[in-house]
Amino acid sequence: MTFTIIMIVCVAIVLGIAAMFGTAVSKGYDYEHTIDPLPEEPHHNHHKDEEDKKADANQ
Template identity: 45%
Template sequence: MWVVIVVCIAIVIAVLALSIMTLNKGYGYKQTVDPLPEDIINKTEEEKTRDE
């Protein structure tokens, strides 16, 4: 009987630890967003005017 309880507690602790690790990894992910095509065109035009 005690063996079953200990195994169940160990499984619960393992699942909790893996869930916390997954959440931390997910929140630690830094998303990057590609710039819009208009922004790229405007940026290249600004760089051209600086070079002149």
């Protein structure tokens, strides 16, 4: 009798954890991910332009 009660409690715990896991995964897939736009960096763009000019001059 005690073994049966323990098994029922264990199965209930396992099913509860599985349900919570399934809910968490479902919410994770439903989450809409967004990407922030990159900020404009004039210094970085200026540096890249200089590298392009050097590469063109070497050809």
